[in-house]
Amino acid sequence: MTFPDITPSLKSAMPDLRGRLLANESLAPLTWFRVGGPAQVLFTPADEDDLAYFLSKLPSDIPVTVVGVGSNLIVRDGGLNGVVIRLSPRGFGATSADGDIVSAGTAALDKRVAETAAAADVGGLEFYFGIPGSIGGALRMNAGANGDETKDVLIEATGIGRDGTKHVYDNAGMAFVYRNSGVDPSIIFTSARFRGTITDSAAIRARMEEVQAHRETAQPIREKTGGSTFKNPPGHSAWKLVDAAGCRGLRVGGAQVSEMHCNFLINTGDATATDIETLGETVRARVLAQSGIDLHWEIKRIGVAP
Template identity: 85%
Template sequence: MTFPDITPDLKAAMPLLRGRLLANQSLAELTWFRVGGPAQVLFTPADEEDLAYFLKLLPNELPVYVVGVGSNLIVRDGGMPGVVIRLSPRAFGETSASGDTVTAGTAALDKRVAETAAAAGIGGMEFFFGIPGTIGGALRMNAGANGSETKDVLVEATGIGRDGTKHVFSNADMKFVYRNSGIDPSVIFTSARFRGQVADAETIRARMNEVQNHRETAQPIREKTGGSTFKNPPGNSAWKLIDAAGCRGLCVGGAQVSEMHCNFLINTGNATGHDIETLGETVRERVKANSGIELHWEIKRIGIPA
């Protein structure tokens, strides 16, 4: 599918824009599943000021969506109308440590934040080492692993509103809940500050190694996957419910429920976005029929059908 090219109009309306605008840019290579159609416009801002300028002048009727490294995302085959914004690691990926705090741009990998903290002897952020995403996604969905969550270490986050206004949010402002936050979805996070505890470097590294070993032995991290597909229902595990419903190894087209960890879906090589989403919905139906429990998607799904 090809969308109308609106980049000339946007450039004309934003003469001081320094970031890159691309029309009908494929999103498949930006996601771990490697599926999906194009973005009508893909915008990569030069820095925070450039992002604010763009949002301030962008017509309100154009939808906006932000992607990180695409580790938790299904893009539908028809693509994404409107504007997709991708924050580059060069402009938004720096990390630094001081005392017991770590500051990070939201394009920084969660893993890099854990490494920055470890190098500075700051404990409490080891769990980030096992999350295959960026800090922007961690803020939006209160990402967590191994018994810890983003809410446990966040001091404050900075973001740009849809009108180009800069905001600073405290931990309480974020209204964190399980795998979500209460901030307006139109806000684009640009940086965050975290606080841990001064700890022994060897102890921190040992904990990070435990996290990595768990991922490598229990999760299909070398496949084209999107991480945990469904949220864990209260008092239960999504993978156990999926397994009990007989869905381990289930296939739809080129998509498969992982044999290793059945809360992971896999693109076996030629899956479409439709295959993966249909497989997920099939799993939800079978789990509901078997256990009476309704699973809710943790993976984000965007765009329109082919």
């Protein structure tokens, strides 16, 4: 699908814009699944002020979607109309530590935040070492692993609203729940501050090695995948429900349920976004029929069908 090119009119209305606007840019290379259609406009802001300026000038009837590193994302094959915003590591990827506080831009990888904390002997953020995403996604989804979650360490987060205004949210203001935040979805998070505990360096490194070893032995991290597909229902493990429903190794087109971990879908090489989403819905239907439990997607699905 090709969308009408609206970049000339946007540039005309935003003469001081410093970021990059691209028309009909493929989003597949920006996702771990390596599938999906184009963005009508892909915008990469230079920094937080540039993002605020862009949003303040953008007509309110143009949809805005934010993508991070695409580690838990399916972009449908028809792509996305409106503007897709992707924060770059150069403008939003800085990390630092001061005492027991770690600061990060939201384009920083979760793993890098864990490494920054470890280098400063700050414990409590080791779980980020095993999450294949960025801090922006961690804030939006209350990302967690190995028994710890973002809500356990966050001090505050900063974001830009749809009208270009800046907002700051403390931990309570984030309204965290399991794998989600209650903050207005139109807010684009730009930075965050976390508090850990000064800890023995060797203990921190040992914990990070445990996290990495678990991922390598239990998850298909070298495949084209989107991470955990379904949320764990209360009192249950999603992968066990999928396995019990006979879905291990199930295929639709080029998409397959991982043989290693049943809560992971993989692109075996030539899958479309439709293949992957259809496979996920097939798994949900089989689990519901077998157990009576309705699985909910943890992977975000955006865009339109072709």
